[in-house]
Amino acid sequence: MNDALLALVVVTALAFDFTNGFHDTGNAMATSIATGALGPRTAVALSGVLNLVGAFLSLSVAATIASGLVDTNLVTLTVVFAGLAGGIIWNLLTWLLGIPSSSSHALIGGVIGATIAAAGGHAIKWQGLVSKVVLPAVLSPIIAILVAATGTYLVYRISRDIKAGARTHGFRIGQIGSASLVSLAHGTNDAQKTMGIITLALIANGTLHSGASAPFWVILSCAIAISLGTYLGGWRVIRTLGKGLVEIESPQGMAAEFSSAAVILLSSHFGYSLSTTHVATGSILGTGIGKKGAEVRWNVAGRMATAWLFTLPAAAITGAAGYGLANVIGGTAGVIVVFVILAAIAGFIYLRSRKTPVSHDNVNAEWTGSVEPAVPVTV
Amino acid sequence: MDWINLTALWQIVVFGLLAGAGLPALFAVGLKALSMGGRTQTAGAGGPDGDSEPMVGGNPLGIMLASVCFLIVLAAIAGGIYFIVAGS
Numbered sequence: 001m002n003d004a005l006l007a008l009v010v011v012t013a014l015a016f017d018f019t020n021g022f023h024d025t026g027n028a029m030a031t032s033i034a035t036g037a038l039g040p041r042t043a044v045a046l047s048g049v050l051n052l053v054g055a056f057l058s059l060s061v062a063a064t065i066a067s068g069l070v071d072t073n074l075v076t077l078t079v080v081f082a083g084l085a086g087g088i089i090w091n092l093l094t095w096l097l098g099i100p101s102s103s104s105h106a107l108i109g110g111v112i113g114a115t116i117a118a119a120g121g122h123a124i125k126w127q128g129l130v131s132k133v134v135l136p137a138v139l140s141p142i143i144a145i146l147v148a149a150t151g152t153y154l155v156y157r158i159s160r161d162i163k164a165g166a167r168t169h170g171f172r173i174g175q176i177g178s179a180s181l182v183s184l185a186h187g188t189n190d191a192q193k194t195m196g197i198i199t200l201a202l203i204a205n206g207t208l209h210s211g212a213s214a215p216f217w218v219i220l221s222c223a224i225a226i227s228l229g230t231y232l233g234g235w236r237v238i239r240t241l242g243k244g245l246v247e248i249e250s251p252q253g254m255a256a257e258f259s260s261a262a263v264i265l266l267s268s269h270f271g272y273s274l275s276t277t278h279v280a281t282g283s284i285l286g287t288g289i290g291k292k293g294a295e296v297r298w299n300v301a302g303r304m305a306t307a308w309l310f311t312l313p314a315a316a317i318t319g320a321a322g323y324g325l326a327n328v329i330g331g332t333a334g335v336i337v338v339f340v341i342l343a344a345i346a347g348f349i350y351l352r353s354r355k356t357p358v359s360h361d362n363v364n365a366e367w368t369g370s371v372e373p374a375v376p377v378t379v
Numbered sequence: 380m381d382w383i384n385l386t387a388l389w390q391i392v393v394f395g396l397l398a399g400a401g402l403p404a405l406f407a408v409g410l411k412a413l414s415m416g417g418r419t420q421t422a423g424a425g426g427p428d429g430d431s432e433p434m435v436g437g438n439p440l441g442i443m444l445a446s447v448c449f450l451i452v453l454a455a456i457a458g459g460i461y462f463i464v465a466g467s
C-alpha cells in the first residue's frame with residue numbers, strides 16, 4: 001500500500017488518456033473537417049462530447065487490456081507507471097510529427113517494456129501479444145482499405161449522375177452521422193483501456209481485490225480526460241489524415257467513416273481491441289484507392305507504416321528505461337524523478353510544437369509535403 | 380492455441396463489406412433517388428434557388444425510395460450504437 005505512489009500513477013494514467021484523446025481526434029473527424037462537413041471547432045466539440053458519452057456506454061471490456069498480455073501477478077505500481085510514461089512520450093513525439101500512430105500500441109508497448117525490465121521476458125504472454133495485438137494490427141488496416149475502397153467505388157458509381165452541389169451536400173450529412181458513430185466507438189474502446197490500467201494499479205496496490213471492476217470515479221475521470229483531450233484537437237494528426245494522405249471529397253469521407261465504424265465495431269465484437277487509428281488510416285487510404293484519379297500520397301502512407309512498426313518496440317524501450325531509472329533510485333523517490341523527467345520532456349515537445357503551430361485556423365491549408373503548413377499562422 | 384481465428388476473420392471481412400461498403404452505397408442510392416426529377420422538370424430547371432442545385436428532385440416515387448434507403452442506414456447506425464451499449 002502506497003497512496004502517494006498510487007496517486008502519481010493515477011495522474012499519469014489520466015495524462016495518457018488525455019494524449020490518447022487528442023492524438024485520436026482525427027480518426028473520427030479528420031475527413032469531416034477536410035471536406036467541410038463540419039467546421040473544425042464544431043467537429044472537435046462534437047467528437048469530445050461523443051467520446052464522453054461513449055466512455056459510459058459500455059463497461060464490459062474495462063477488465064484490463066493487460067491481463068491477456070502480461071502476467072498481472074508480476075505487475076507493480078512502478079511497472080504500470082513506467083509503462084504509461086513510455087506510452088505518453090511516444091504519443092507526444094508522433095503527435096509532434098503529425099503521425100497518426102496507435103495510442104493503444106503505445107500503451108501496450110510501454111507496459112510490456114516495463115514488465116520485461118521488472119520481471120523478465122517470461123512475464124509476457126507472447127502468444128497473446130501476437131494473436132491479440134500484432135496480427136490484428138497487420139490485418140485491420142488491410143480489411144479497412146478493402147472495405148473503404150469498395151464503398152468508395154460503389155458510391156461514386158451510383159452517384160455520378162447527381163449534380164455536384166447536391167451530391168457534396170448530401171454526403172456531408174451522411175458523413176456527420178458516420179463520423180459521430182466512430183467517435184462514440186472510440187470513447188468506448190479507448191477510455192476503457194485507461195480505466196483498465198487504473199484498475200490494474202488499484203489491484204496492484206491492494207486497494208481493490210483481484211478481479212474487481214472499475215470504480216465509478218475511475219470511469220468518470222477517464223471519460224472526462226479523453227473527452228477534454230479530444231476537444232483540444234490534435235490538429236497535426238487531423239491535418240495529416242485529412243489533407244496529407246489523400247485529398248478527400250465528401251463521398252469519400254462518408255465511405256471512410258462507415259468503413260471505420262463497421263470494422264471497429266465488428267472487431268470488438270469478436271474480442272479484438274484493435275487500434276482505432278490503424279482502421280481509420282486504412283479506411284482513408286482505401287477511399288483514395290477506390291476513387292478513380294484520386295491522388296494517394298504513398299510516401300506519407302509509408303512514413304505512417306514505418307511509425308506503426310516502431311510504436312510497440314519504441315514505447316517498450318521507453319517504458320523499460322523508465323522502470324530501470326525508477327528502480328535504480330528506488331521507491332517513491334524513483335517514481336517522482338521519472339515523473340519530473342516525463343513532465344520536462346512533455347513540456348519540451350509542447351514548446352517545440354509552438355514553433356510551427358497547427359490549429360483550427362490552418363488545419364486545412366494546402367499540403368506542401370509536411371504537416372507544418374508553408375505559412376505558419378501566428379495565433 | 381490458434382494464432383489466428385479464421386472464422387472471426389472472414390466474418391469481419393464479409394460483414395465489414397456489407398455494412399462498411401453496403402451502407403454508403405445504399406446512402407448513395409437514396410441520394411440519387413431523392414434527386415430524381417418529376418416528369419415535367421427538365422435538366423437545368425433547378426427551381427427557385429437557381430444554381431444551388433437542390434437535393435430533392437420532386438419525384439414522389441424517388442422520395443419514397445430515398446426515405447426507405449435513409450431509414451435503413453439510420454437503423455444500421457442505431458444498430459451500431461446498440462452494439463456498443465451491449466458491450467458485444
